[in-house]
Amino acid sequence: MPLLPRMVPVLVLWLAVCLAETWAVDRGNFKTCDQSAFCKRQRALKPGESPYRALLETMELTNTRLTLQLINDNNKVRLLLELYRLQGNITRVKINELKPLKPRYEVPDVLIREPPTEPLSLLSQDENGVVLSLGSESQRVIISARPFRLDIMEGSDVLMSLNSRGLLTFEHLRMQEEKVEDGMWEETFKSHSDSKPNGPSAISLDFSLPGVEHVYGIPEHADTLRLKTTENGDPYRLYNLDVFQYELYNPMALYGAVPVMLAHNTQRTTGIFWLNAAETWVDISSNTGSSETPQTDVRWISESGIIDVFLMLGPTPKDVFSQYASLTGTQSFPPLASLGYHQCRWNYNDQEDVQSVDAGFDEHDIPYDFIWLDIEHTDGKRYFTWDPHKFATPKEMLQGLMDKKRKLVAIVDPHIKVDSNYKIHNEIRSKGFYIKNKDGGDYEGWCWPGSASYPDFFRADMRAWWASMFAYDQYEGSMENMYTWNDMNEPSVFNGPEVTMHKDTVHGAWEHRDVHNLYGFYVQMATAEGLIQRSGGIERPFVLTRAFFAGSQRYGAVWTGDNAAEWDHLKISIPMCLSLGLVGISFCGADVGGFFKSPSTELLVRWYQTGAYQPFFRAHAHLDTPRREPWLFGPENTALIREAVRQRYTLLPYWYQQFYHAHRTGEPIMRPLWVEYPQDPATFAVDDEFLIALCIQIPVFQRGGSIIPRKVRVRRSSTCMEHDPYTLYVALNLQGELYIDDGHTFNYEKKEFIHRRLSFAKNILSSVNLAPDAQFTTRSWIERVVILGASKPSKVTLQTAGECFTFLTCEVVIRVCILYADKLHTLRSFIAIRFKNFMVKTLHTRTVGENCQ
Numbered sequence: 001m002p003l004l005p006r007m008v009p010v011l012v013l014w015l016a017v018c019l020a021e022t023w024a025v026d027r028g029n030f031k032t033c034d035q036s037a038f039c040k041r042q043r044a045l046k047p048g049e050s051p052y053r054a055l056l057e058t059m060e061l062t063n064t065r066l067t068l069q070l071i072n073d074n075n076k077v078r079l080l081l082e083l084y085r086l087q088g089n090i091t092r093v094k095i096n097e098l099k100p101l102k103p104r105y106e107v108p109d110v111l112i113r114e115p116p117t118e119p120l121s122l123l124s125q126d127e128n129g130v131v132l133s134l135g136s137e138s139q140r141v142i143i144s145a146r147p148f149r150l151d152i153m154e155g156s157d158v159l160m161s162l163n164s165r166g167l168l169t170f171e172h173l174r175m176q177e178e179k180v181e182d183g184m185w186e187e188t189f190k191s192h193s194d195s196k197p198n199g200p201s202a203i204s205l206d207f208s209l210p211g212v213e214h215v216y217g218i219p220e221h222a223d224t225l226r227l228k229t230t231e232n233g234d235p236y237r238l239y240n241l242d243v244f245q246y247e248l249y250n251p252m253a254l255y256g257a258v259p260v261m262l263a264h265n266t267q268r269t270t271g272i273f274w275l276n277a278a279e280t281w282v283d284i285s286s287n288t289g290s291s292e293t294p295q296t297d298v299r300w301i302s303e304s305g306i307i308d309v310f311l312m313l314g315p316t317p318k319d320v321f322s323q324y325a326s327l328t329g330t331q332s333f334p335p336l337a338s339l340g341y342h343q344c345r346w347n348y349n350d351q352e353d354v355q356s357v358d359a360g361f362d363e364h365d366i367p368y369d370f371i372w373l374d375i376e377h378t379d380g381k382r383y384f385t386w387d388p389h390k391f392a393t394p395k396e397m398l399q400g401l402m403d404k405k406r407k408l409v410a411i412v413d414p415h416i417k418v419d420s421n422y423k424i425h426n427e428i429r430s431k432g433f434y435i436k437n438k439d440g441g442d443y444e445g446w447c448w449p450g451s452a453s454y455p456d457f458f459r460a461d462m463r464a465w466w467a468s469m470f471a472y473d474q475y476e477g478s479m480e481n482m483y484t485w486n487d488m489n490e491p492s493v494f495n496g497p498e499v500t501m502h503k504d505t506v507h508g509a510w511e512h513r514d515v516h517n518l519y520g521f522y523v524q525m526a527t528a529e530g531l532i533q534r535s536g537g538i539e540r541p542f543v544l545t546r547a548f549f550a551g552s553q554r555y556g557a558v559w560t561g562d563n564a565a566e567w568d569h570l571k572i573s574i575p576m577c578l579s580l581g582l583v584g585i586s587f588c589g590a591d592v593g594g595f596f597k598s599p600s601t602e603l604l605v606r607w608y609q610t611g612a613y614q615p616f617f618r619a620h621a622h623l624d625t626p627r628r629e630p631w632l633f634g635p636e637n638t639a640l641i642r643e644a645v646r647q648r649y650t651l652l653p654y655w656y657q658q659f660y661h662a663h664r665t666g667e668p669i670m671r672p673l674w675v676e677y678p679q680d681p682a683t684f685a686v687d688d689e690f691l692i693a694l695c696i697q698i699p700v701f702q703r704g705g706s707i708i709p710r711k712v713r714v715r716r717s718s719t720c721m722e723h724d725p726y727t728l729y730v731a732l733n734l735q736g737e738l739y740i741d742d743g744h745t746f747n748y749e750k751k752e753f754i755h756r757r758l759s760f761a762k763n764i765l766s767s768v769n770l771a772p773d774a775q776f777t778t779r780s781w782i783e784r785v786v787i788l789g790a791s792k793p794s795k796v797t798l799q800t801a802g803e804c805f806t807f808l809t810c811e812v813v814i815r816v817c818i819l820y821a822d823k824l825h826t827l828r829s830f831i832a833i834r835f836k837n838f839m840v841k842t843l844h845t846r847t848v849g850e851n852c853q
Contacts, residue, residue: 024245024247025243025244025245025246025247026244027247027252029190029498029499030241030243030252030253030498031189031498032234033234033235033237033281035189036279036281037181037182037183037184037187038171038183038200038202038279038301038303039235039281039301040183041181041183041184041200041202042169042202042204042281042301043235043281043283043301045167045169045204047165047166047167047206048165048166049166050147050148050163050166050167050168051072051073051074051075051147052070052071052072052073052079052147052148052163052168053070053071053073053145053146053147053148054068054069054070054081054129054143054144054145054146054148055068055069055070055071055078055145056068056125056127056129056130056145059125059130061120061122061132063119063120064084064085064117064118064119064120065082065083065084065117065120066081066082066083066084066120066132067080067081067082067083068080068081068083068143069081069098070095070148072170075172077097077170077172078097078098078099079095079096079097079098079170080095080096080097080098081093081094081095081148082094082095082096083120083132083141083143083150084115084117084120085117085118085119085120085134085135086115086116086117086118086310087115087116087117087118087326088322088323088326089134089135089312089313089314089315089319089323090115090310090311090312090313090323090326090327091134091141091152091310091311091313092115092308092309092310092311093150093162093307093308093309093311094306094307094308094309095168095170095203095205095306095307096306096307097170097172097173100172100173101173101174101175102173102198103509104173104201104304104305104306105277105278105304105305105306105510105514105515106305106306106308107275107276107277107305107308107518109518109521109522109525109551110275110328110518110521110549110550110551111275111327111328111551112327112328112329112551112554115310115326115327118135120132120133120134121133123140127145128144128145128146129142129143129144129145130142130143131143134152138154138155139152139153139154139313140152140153141153147163147166148163148168149161149162149163149164150162150163151164152311152313154313157210157211158208158210159210159268159270159313160207160208160209160270160272160311160313161207161208161210162205162206162207163205163206164206164208165206165208165297165299166206167204167205167206167299168204168205168206169202169203169204169205170203170204170307171200171201171202171203172201173198173199173201174199176199180199181200184196184199184200185199185200189497189498190497192496192497192502194497194502194503194504194513195438195504196503196504197438197504197511198304198511201303201304201305202301202302202303202304203276203301203302203304203305203306203307204299204300204301204302205299205300205307205309206297206298206299206300207272207297207298207299207300208295208296208297208298209263209270209295209296209297209298210293210294210295211265211267211268211293211294211295212263212264212265212294212295212296213265213286213288213294213296213684214226214263214264214265214296214674214684214685215227215261215262215263215264215284215296215298216261216262216263216264216579216582216672217258217260217261217262217271217579217582217583218236218238218258218259218260218261218282218579218583219256219257219258219576219579219580219583219585220253220254220255220256220257220258220548220560220561220576220579220580221236221250221251221252221253221254221576221579222246222247222248222249222250222252222254222560222572222576223248223249223250223251223572223575224249224575224685224687225575225578225579225672225685225686225687226684226685226687227261227284228251228284229284229285229286229288230251230282230283230284230285231283231285233250233251234250234251234252234281235251235281235282235283235284235299235301236251236281236282236283236284237251237252237253237279237280237281237282238253238257238258238259238279238280238281238282238517239253239257239279239280239498239516239517240253240254240255240256240257240490240500240516240517240519240520240547240548240549241253241254241255241490241498241499241500242255242488242490242492242499242500243255243499243561243562244499244562245562245563245564245595245596246561246562246563248568248569248572249572254561255490255520255546255547255548255561256520256546256547256548256549256552256558257280257517257548257549258548258549258550258552258580258583258584258585259273259274259275259276259280259282259300259550260272260273260274260324260550260582260583260584261274261282261298262317262320262582262583263296264317264674264678264684265294266678266679266681267315268314268315269314269315269316269317269319269320269678270311270312270313270314270315270320271310271311271312271314271320271323271324272298272300272309272310272311272312273309273310273312273324273327273328273550274300274302274308274309275308275309275310275550276300276302276305276306276307276308277305277514277515277516277517277518277549278302278303278304278305278513278514278515278516278517279302279303279513279516279517280300280301280302280303280517281300281301282298282299282300282301283298283299283301284296284297284298284299285297303513304511304513304514305514310323310327312324316678317674317675317678318665318667318675321584321665321666321667321668322665322666322667324583324584324666325584325665325666326666328550328551328553328554328584329551329553329554329584329666330553330554330584330662330663330664330665330666331553331554331584331585331586331587331659331662331663331666331669332528332540332541332553332554332555332556332587332663333540333659333660333663333748334540334542334556334557334587334659335539335540335542335743335744336652336656336718336743336744337369337370337407337542337717337718337719337743337744338369338370338483338542338557339615339617339652339655339656339659339718340367340368340369340370340617340648340649340652340717340718341366341367341368341369341370341612341617341618341619341645341648341649342368342369342370342371342372342409342616342617342618342619343357343361343368343370343371343372343618343619343629344371344372344374344409344618344619344620344621345372345374345619345620345621345622345623345625345627345628346374346375346376346620346621346622346623347373347374347375347376347377347623348371348372348373348374348377349376349390350387350389350390350391351390351391351392351393351394351396351397354371354373354397354408355397355400357371357629358371358400358401358404358406360629360631361630361716362404362716363631364630364631364638364642365642366630366631366638366641366642366645366646367645367646367649367714367715367716367717367718368406368645368716368717369406369407369717369718369719370406370407370408370409370483370618371401371406371407371408371409372408372409372410372411372485372618372620373391373408373409373410373411374411374623375411375413375448375487376390376623377390377391377410377411378411380417380419380449381417381448381449381450382417382419382422382424382425382449383411383412383413383416383424384412384424384469384474384475384476385476386476386477391477394477394478395477395479398477398478398479398481398482399479401481402479402481404716404717405716405717405719405720406481406716406717406719407481407482407483408481408482408483409482409483409484409485409542409544410478410482410483410484410485411484411485411486411487412484412485412486412527413447413448413486413487413488413489414454414455414457414486414488414489414491414519414523415445415447415448415449415452415453415454415488415491415492415493416428416434416449416452416453416454416455417449417450417451417452418444418449418450418451418452418453419449424469425453427465428453428455428462428465429442429453431461431462431465433455433456433459433461433462433465434453434454434455434456435453435454435455435456435501435505435506435507435512436456436505436506436507437502437504437505437506438502438504438505438506440506443501443502443505445493445494445495445496445501446493446494446495447488447492447493447494448488454491454493454501456507456508457519457522457523457525457526458507458508458510458515458518458519458522459507459508462526463522463525463526463529464526466526466527466530467526467527467529467530467533468530468533469530470484470527470530470531470533470534471530471533471534472534478534480534480535480539483531483541483542483543484527484530484531484541484542484543484544485543485544486520486523486524486527486543486544486545486546486547487546488546489519489520489523489524489545489546489547490519490520490546490547491519491520491547500516501516501519503516517549518549519547520545520546520547520548520549520552521547521548521549521551521552521555523545523547524543524545524548524552524555524556525554525555527541527543527555528541528543528555528556531543537746538745538746539744539745539746540744540745540746541555541556542556542557543555543556543557544556544557544558544559544616545557545558546558546559546561548585550583550584551584552585553584553585553586553587556587557587557588557589557615557616558580558585558587558588558616559588559589559590559591559616559618560573560576560577560588560589560590560591561595562591562595562596563590563591563594563595563596564594564595564596564597565593565594565595565596565597565598565599565600565603565604565625566594566597566603567603569590569594570590570594570603570606570607570610571688573589573590573610573611573614574610574614574687574688574690575687576588576590577589577590577614577615577670578668578670578671578672578687578690581668581669581670581671582668582672582675584666584668586615586659586662586668586669586670587615587616587659588614588615588616588670589611589614589615589616589617589618590611590614591618591619591620591621592604592607592608592611592617592618592619592620593607593608593619593620593621593628594607594621595620595621595622596622596625597622597625598625598626598628599628601633601634601637604628604633604637604641605633605637605640605641605644608630608640608641608644608645609640609644611644612644612645612647612648613648613692613700614670615655615659615669615670617648630642630645646714647700649711649714649715649718649721650710650711650712650714651708651710652711652718652721653709653710653711653726653738653739653740654692654708654709654710655669655692656739656743657709657737657738657739658692660739660748660755661737661739669692670690670691670692671690671691671692672686672687672690672691673686673689673690673691674686675691676691691703702729702731702788703731704731704732704734704789705731705732705734705735706731706734706735706736707728707729707730707731707734707735707736707737707758707759707760708728708729708731708736709726709727709728709729709736709738710726710727710728710729711724711725711726711727712727713725718743719743722743722780723778723779723780724780725780725781725782725783725784726738726780726781726782726783727782727783727784727785727786728758728765728782728784728785728786729786729788730758730760730765730785730786730787730788731788731789732760732787732788732789734759734760734761735757735758735759735760736757736758737755737756737757737758737770738754738755738756738758738767739753739754739755740753740754740755740776740778740780741753741754741776742776751771751773751774751775752774752775752776753771753774753776754771754774754776754778755769755770755771755774756768756769756770757770765785
């Protein structure tokens with residue numbers, strides 16, 4: 001018996017390895033809708049029988065808000081409807097109990113602020129309903145009284161209808177009754193019991209989208225980009241879960257949940273943001289194939305909380321992106337190095353192994369920026385620690401990487417080993433920061449360390465304490481070139497229901513069922529804040545998370561979880577990341593090569609070639625797979641992988657520029673074709689091709705009418721390339737941009753950057769300063785301009801301040817007009833022009849009369 005505690009981690013690891021060897025998810029571990037009492041109960045309701053009507057005599061209209069009571073004629077329970085017109089063509093609808101027995105959960109912290117409102121005005125009212133203006137008479141809201149229905153109109157067109165099918169449901173809080181349906185006050189799944197002390201509290205609302213055949217979003221699912229109808233199967237499920245090697249092409253829940261859906265047709269794009277953090281199911285039906293006008297109907301069903309929904313009315317895709325960003329924020333602007341290549345596996349064995357892998361990249365001339373350490377680097381799965389034998393001198397290891405201008409990521413998971421000799425555990429327990437079970441004690445479950453408890457990240461004071469643990473004097477062995485990976489933060493509980501936490505655990509006044517999908521959001525938030533604080537607020541963080549929610553884009557990157565080394569998993573990585581980009585999370589990637597199983601050489605090479613054109617580019621592999629560093633598959637394949645990685649590095653200026661744009665606008669970086677071709681129905685269901693902003697597809701093409709900056713001198717890491725020159729690739733005849741800052745601090749917020757628009761028209765390449773009030777000095781310059789798709793002229797003219805200089809070139813030669821140059825300098829064998837603090841040099845030219853050989 002005394003040996004058992006020491007054996008626990010070994011047993012857990014053995015169990016994980018044994019499970020991995022099955023190489024497939026056990027679907028029996030996860031609920032279907034029929035096994036989820038509230039989903040089954042709500043789905044059994046039939047359309048067209050709504051008991052709700054609007055009590056028009058209760059309507060109150062102020063300059064910014066309409067309130068109106070609804071009554072359920074079956075049970076006489078009253079609800080309160082609130083309607084707001086928000087800035088940016090958004091309508092917000094909230095429905096709550098008028099007088100609940102206790103407060104119902106309303107999601108905090110996801111919205112970046114209380115959304116600013118715009119005036120509502122009453123257009124007409126009678127006994128059947130009211131009509132409100134949404135800014136102009138062409139766009140209005142019609143509220144019908146019996147049964148309650150809400151229609152948003154533009155002219156004679158219905159853009160969206162709420163409760164048109166009569167599926168609004170609001171299970172009111174109540175005292176326990178003697179006769180109740182099964183699953184209302186207690187529910188059992190496999191060996192787990194859910195006590196449900198507050199009884200049934202589910203909510204549901206249907207939305208009709210006339211003229212719409214294509215809807216997208218609601219990640220995370222391993223499915224096609226275009227969402228399918230669910231009439232003959234389960235709805236799409238949003239419930240963050242640790243799904244061991246997920247299956248493809250089904251609506252099962254995965255690691256993250258973003259309750260945002262986009263609808264698109266040739267005339268308009270709209271969006272629905274269902275702000276609810278409880279388990280949610282989304283049903284989709286369509287009349288596609290009938291002779292009727294196309295229509296898609298969507299029904300949202302959540303276990304608890306309130307109805308709080310934002311209707312984003314477009315009309316264009318970019319308008320919807322902007323509208324959603326105004327609510328939940330934009331993609332964080334990552335440090336430039338994080339856009340390079342990342343090398344990871346579970347696990348690099350020790351410091352010598354890290355050093356050997358690092359040297360291998362130099363030996364084989366493959367650049368990389370980050371090497372990663374999984375859970376085995378810790379002292380017995382105690383996070384914020386190092387294995388005293390295998391990683392005895394972590395600062396020495398980190399310094400070795402820093403000397404090469406490279407970095408490291410170490411994993412920090414939110415399950416904390418229950419161990420009285422472990423500082424982190426002792427402090428969390430002494431402060432009362434653990435999640436509580438229904439009886440008030442600290443909740444314990446099983447995860448990698450064995451018995452573990454889980455910090456309550458819903459507490460602001462807990463998050464502040466967690467952030468403080470990343471300080472250099474707290475996280476021993478850490479340095480400024482070390483960043484963080486949050487895994488298992490669904491949260492994953494090996495012995496819990498559906499491999500997660502019991503719903504009747506307690507976070508202060510709230511049950512876990514109310515907040516589940518927010519847990520990973522808060523873990524990443526606290527970790528990112530810790531990395532910012534440790535630098536005194538100077539350095540941008542990099543944090544990867546597996547679990548996420550709406551708004552997670554503000555805190556870092558995500559990946560698609562435990563995929564497999566199969567061709568279909570490579571293929572599905574594209575629609576999975578495209579879906580995330582549509583709902584604000586642009587920094588997405590998939591484990592290159594597949595986490596489980598061993599890829600064929602051809603699959604591995606193809607995955608590198610694909611991953612190099614996805615925003616987050618990381619190779620990762622399971623503990624039980626053979627090593628697969630890029631040089632282990634023969635010289636020919638090493639060369640192919642090297643070329644894919646080097647292509648990534650030449651395009652880092654372009655990637656960085658796109659992340660800056662996403663950070664400013666909320667527009668996705670990796671885009672479905674329909675976003676750029678919104679009136680072409682042939683693009684609406686395409687999910688095996690994509691655009692990186694405006695310019696690239698797979699296979700890689702540069703879109704005509706674009707200018708892409710590159711750095712063609714590829715070195716061992718992105719930091720080594722910081723001061724290297726730029727090459728502009730001009731695909732006639734449009735424009736591009738060039739954005740430069742220091743690549744790692746928040747100084748860009750102080751206007752320390754260069755941002756120029758590059759245009760090519762009528763054989764003139766010109767540059768315009770997009771930020772005249774910004775200042776930044778760089779040692780980089782424009783080294784050459786490559787023109788694609790032009791016939792070869794006989795000369796090139798460089799013009800500045802009214803002076804022209806003509807050169808003969810062996811490459812493509814054009815007339816070049818550089819604007820806003822202050823002074824002309826002749827330096828050695830090339831011409832240099834100063835844009836205030838930015839130098840542009842034209843290399844690879846020959847003066848008239850020189851030999852072009």
